[in-house]
Amino acid sequence: MYTQAMDIPDESGKKLAAVSNAPSDQEAAFEARIDADGRIEPQDWMPEAYRKTLVRQISQHAHSEIVGMLPEGNWISRAPSLKRKAILIAKVQDEGGHGLYLYSAAETLGTSRDQMLEGLHSGKAKYSSIFNYPTLNWADVGVIGWLVDGAAIMNQVPLCRCSYGPYARAMVRVCKEESFHQRQGYEALLVMMKGTEEQRAMVQDAVNRYWWKCLAMFGPPDADSPHSAQGMRWGIKRISNDDLRQKFIDATVPQAKVLGVTLPDPELKWNEARGHYDYGQIDWAEFWNTVEGNGPCNKERLATRVKAHNDGQWVRDAAQAYARKQKERALKEAA
Amino acid sequence: MSTPIDYLLHLADNAVVLGQRNAEWCGHGPILEEDMALANVSLDLIGQARLLYQRAAELMGGDATEDKLAYFRGPHEFRNYTLLELPHHGALVGYAAADRDYATTIVRNFLYSALMVHVWDGLQQSADPSLAAIAAKSLKETSYHLHHSRDWLVRMGDGTEESHARAQAAVNHLMPYTEEFWTTSPAEGAAVAAKVAIDVWALRPAWDALVNDALAEATLTRPNFHGYVTEGKVGLHSEHLSYLLGEMQGLARAHPGATW
Ligand SMILES: [Fe+2]
Ligand SMILES: [Fe+2]
Ligand SMILES: [Fe+2]
Numbered sequence: 001m002y003t004q005a006m007d008i009p010d011e012s013g014k015k016l017a018a019v020s021n022a023p024s025d026q027e028a029a030f031e032a033r034i035d036a037d038g039r040i041e042p043q044d045w046m047p048e049a050y051r052k053t054l055v056r057q058i059s060q061h062a063h064s065e066i067v068g069m070l071p072e073g074n075w076i077s078r079a080p081s082l083k084r085k086a087i088l089i090a091k092v093q094d095e096g097g098h099g100l101y102l103y104s105a106a107e108t109l110g111t112s113r114d115q116m117l118e119g120l121h122s123g124k125a126k127y128s129s130i131f132n133y134p135t136l137n138w139a140d141v142g143v144i145g146w147l148v149d150g151a152a153i154m155n156q157v158p159l160c161r162c163s164y165g166p167y168a169r170a171m172v173r174v175c176k177e178e179s180f181h182q183r184q185g186y187e188a189l190l191v192m193m194k195g196t197e198e199q200r201a202m203v204q205d206a207v208n209r210y211w212w213k214c215l216a217m218f219g220p221p222d223a224d225s226p227h228s229a230q231g232m233r234w235g236i237k238r239i240s241n242d243d244l245r246q247k248f249i250d251a252t253v254p255q256a257k258v259l260g261v262t263l264p265d266p267e268l269k270w271n272e273a274r275g276h277y278d279y280g281q282i283d284w285a286e287f288w289n290t291v292e293g294n295g296p297c298n299k300e301r302l303a304t305r306v307k308a309h310n311d312g313q314w315v316r317d318a319a320q321a322y323a324r325k326q327k328e329r330a331l332k333e334a335a
Numbered sequence: 336m337s338t339p340i341d342y343l344l345h346l347a348d349n350a351v352v353l354g355q356r357n358a359e360w361c362g363h364g365p366i367l368e369e370d371m372a373l374a375n376v377s378l379d380l381i382g383q384a385r386l387l388y389q390r391a392a393e394l395m396g397g398d399a400t401e402d403k404l405a406y407f408r409g410p411h412e413f414r415n416y417t418l419l420e421l422p423h424h425g426a427l428v429g430y431a432a433a434d435r436d437y438a439t440t441i442v443r444n445f446l447y448s449a450l451m452v453h454v455w456d457g458l459q460q461s462a463d464p465s466l467a468a469i470a471a472k473s474l475k476e477t478s479y480h481l482h483h484s485r486d487w488l489v490r491m492g493d494g495t496e497e498s499h500a501r502a503q504a505a506v507n508h509l510m511p512y513t514e515e516f517w518t519t520s521p522a523e524g525a526a527v528a529a530k531v532a533i534d535v536w537a538l539r540p541a542w543d544a545l546v547n548d549a550l551a552e553a554t555l556t557r558p559n560f561h562g563y564v565t566e567g568k569v570g571l572h573s574e575h576l577s578y579l580l581g582e583m584q585g586l587a588r589a590h591p592g593a594t595w
């Protein structure tokens with residue numbers, strides 16, 4: 001799972017300076033490649049601002065994957081059947097794998113995983129704000145699969161054509177797994193909706209809490225989206241926030257009907273003229289407040305990541321010390 | 336002679352309880368790769384438990400299912416080794432809280448998988464063909480768990496002063512619980528008599544060799560045994576199991592009869 005539109009400004013992307021006045025040969029070659037919809041590879045020259053934008057975006061995405069392990073991990077120990085437990089562990093493990101590929105993709109741009117983690121732990125780098133909400137009942141696990149992974153897929157499928165090669169290739173693999181998560185989440189909800197009154201109430205409660213948060217995952221309206229225009233120009237962003245959001249709503253409403261849940265928006269209705277569903281107002285004040293650190297779980301999520309990292313220091317130190325000793329032994333033997 | 340169900344439950348309970356414990360690291364591991372490795376170990380163990388419970392349910396007949404066996408039996412009915420239910424830290428009472436210690440996790444996984452590679456290997460010849468098939472699959476998985484935990488045991492033991500001290504403390508804490516491996520429960524006795532199980536006692540020299548070799552490479556010492564021999568496999572557990580099961584079973588038990 002992952003991410004909101006990857007254009008939430010954070011500290012790590014503050015200085016996006018213009019590179020130079022007159023375009024160099026390298027810059028002209030870069031621009032030509034972008035215009036021809038070609039791929040930029042790690043060894044290619046690229047403008048500093050392009051590099052920084054990508055590092056910010058890919059690392060936000062990677063952080064989202066690993067912070068996103070926490071809300072669902074919350075239910076592993078209590079999963080109500082062994083089959084669901086196994087599915088959930090495998091899913092959370094996949095998200096960790098997504099984090100790994102993404103950190104590796106970002107490392108090809110010259111920033112180490114440690115540097116990126118430092119950004120996360122210090123609060124400078126953002127992650128998807130959807131993970132700052134609590135998982136309060138078991139159906140949250142299915143709803144996150146259906147809606148959060150579903151929204152992530154909408155955001156990420158266009159990134160499979162991103163101009164930066166390693167990111168695009170990571171996205172191809174990630175998107176395959178995210179669609180699997182979405183189907184599994186939806187299937188779990190179908191089973192619950194065919195179950196008891198209490199199970200159906202759990203599903204509805206989870207949908208009520210997550211629907212609006214998922215719509216906000218696509219990022220601010222196009223009119224207020226600070227990085228979108230440049231991202232489009234560079235082939236990092238392909239479809240605007242509002243268009244993706246609309247696509248997601250149009251795809252999800254029929255799924256909700258099949259499931260038998262009510263999406264909590266009285267203004268949600270088909271607009272024949274537009275050929276799309278109309279929908280109500282997203283609470284952007286609440287969204288930004290959460291992005292800025294004041295959501296229900298921001299402190300818990302971040303503190304938990306920091307604690308895991310700090311508690312694990314001795315383990316990583318041990319691995320390094322052992323590797324060093326092994327190297328010395330090998331050298332001695334060779335001598 | 337038929338397959339003693341209590342013996343299948345012993346194997347299944349071992350797997351589910353240790354699977355539950357390993358999954359507690361998910362999202363909290365010392366490095367992302369280890370979150371994933373332990374999730375993998377946990378997935379294997381839950382998978383083994385499912386197959387074993389399914390086989391037990393099949394033999395029991397009636398309305399027995401894997402989930403009835405995992406979720407609707409109490410602590411006194413669980414047949415796992417006490418070693419596997421302990422929290423990831425040193426000796427403390429059931430309601431004490433402490434940080435998880437990765438050395439405890441690794442040493443426990445090592446001691447158990449060092450036994451189970453031999454048990455699964457032997458069970459491939461079980462008179463119960465279903466169990467023999469489960470054993471063949473589990474042997475491959477357990478060989479990986481052994482490899483993973485042994486590597487870390489050596490890194491910790493021969494790493495830094497702190498990691499050495501932690502690994503030694505974990506060995507000292509957990510080794511006494513392995514005495515339970517070598518006693519014979521009625522379920523094990525019946526399974527051996529039926530040629531469904533192998534005599535675990537006969538595996539002791541091979542287990543000792545594996546353990547002693549790894550401890551030596553890790554520059555750790557093996558404590559002499561003294562103390563209490565646990566009896567989890569006959570249903571007499573530590574204080575920790577009822578907490579583990581309370582958490583694991585709570586939701587399922589709040590909705591008896593529900594399908595998930
Ligand atoms: Fe996912
Ligand atoms: Fe993901
Ligand atoms: Fe993702």
